Amino acid sequence: MRQTTGARCSDNNLSLNVEKTKEIVVDFRRVHTQHVPLTINGATVERVSSTKFLGVHITEDLSWTDNTTALAKKSQQRLCFLCKLRRARAPPPIMYTFYRGTIESILTSCITVWYGACNASCQKTLQRIVRAAEKIIGVSLPSLQDIYGIRLTRKALCIAGDPTHPSHNFFSLLPSGRRLQSLQARTSRLKDSFIHQSAGPGLETPQSPP
Template sequence: MVGLISKNDESAYREEVQRLTDWCKDNNLSLNVDKTKEMVVDFRRTRGDHSPLSINSSSVEIVDSTKFLGVHLEKDLSWSLNTSSLHKKTQQCLFFLRRLRKAQLPPPILTTFYRGTIESILSGCITVWFGNCAISDRKTLQRIVGTAEKIIGVSLPSIEDIYTTHCICKATSNVADRTHPSHTLFTLLPSGKRYRSIRAHTSRLCSSFFPQAIRLLSKMGLD
């Protein structure tokens, strides 16, 4: 569950949690409070105190990071922890790639293995985290791709190219689907070639998926 707290008013957020609790009770379900975590993302200069949630008279633990759909989220929305996790997983796959190379398998088969394992791991939810990934983290992931290139002996798409491809693919799908909630964010200018940019007051928003996707689609229209 994601809640927005405005002007230090947590009532709507807590009411939504209570509605979820009541719904579970009405449907003979039970929330496991021990496994339920709360993460507060607060970028205000002056941060107020946040009282922990209470579910069935038990306090919910407030954490600095959590894992959702395989992606590590941190309260400052940095991606170093997620990068470290990806690096560890792909290093394990590189070991098996080297073993296959020693078995003298041809480059096409090695490339198929790479795309099904290493590239699949690197591209998981990449449109969410890569845009705001630190340069050092990007270099860490690119080294994985570079190592795989040396093992296989062929050129592979860079981590930047993988991100761009996924952004364009997802954005194109959103534009084509009029029922998608984000469809209205992609509005063509009168020229019919470029899309209307999203105003971003922070670099974090500017580097996120939708502004990046709009820029990429506009660039494709000009090309």
């Protein structure tokens, strides 16, 4: 796929800006191999250890610490404005609407992608911001875990009901007719993936061949 990137773009009438294109190598093998630099139309693509894509910080080790730090910093800045609304004696419904639009929207941006794979420390860091907003507004706010569960289920139902979606087959029933098909893996790393978590406790995981 690396060697055919330029050809695929040409075939689909797409033009890539190599200067704005980044390459991340995700390799969890015990013995790392030297990867040949990616080239597009003769130009070498810059290889980075982390990048920002659609507002989400992605790193080569697929940890979400950088993403959590960025979300927390941005959300905490907006807590100051929430405090100003309280000092101005704004009613709770107004402050709640402000929270939903300027803080919760940041904390839950692309949450189905990264929240399930976050470690406990990252999740607590973000949840502390929600608790701080609760104290300022004076009303109970939905936890990030609850929001994640709702959006995860909604996304899974959309994929399961769309035969044209690339991940639709992962939500197909096994021959038993009672359980869903799952990703095959030799490790437990995929247990935090979107497919595994959205399928729920009734998931049956086929074993990989030896």
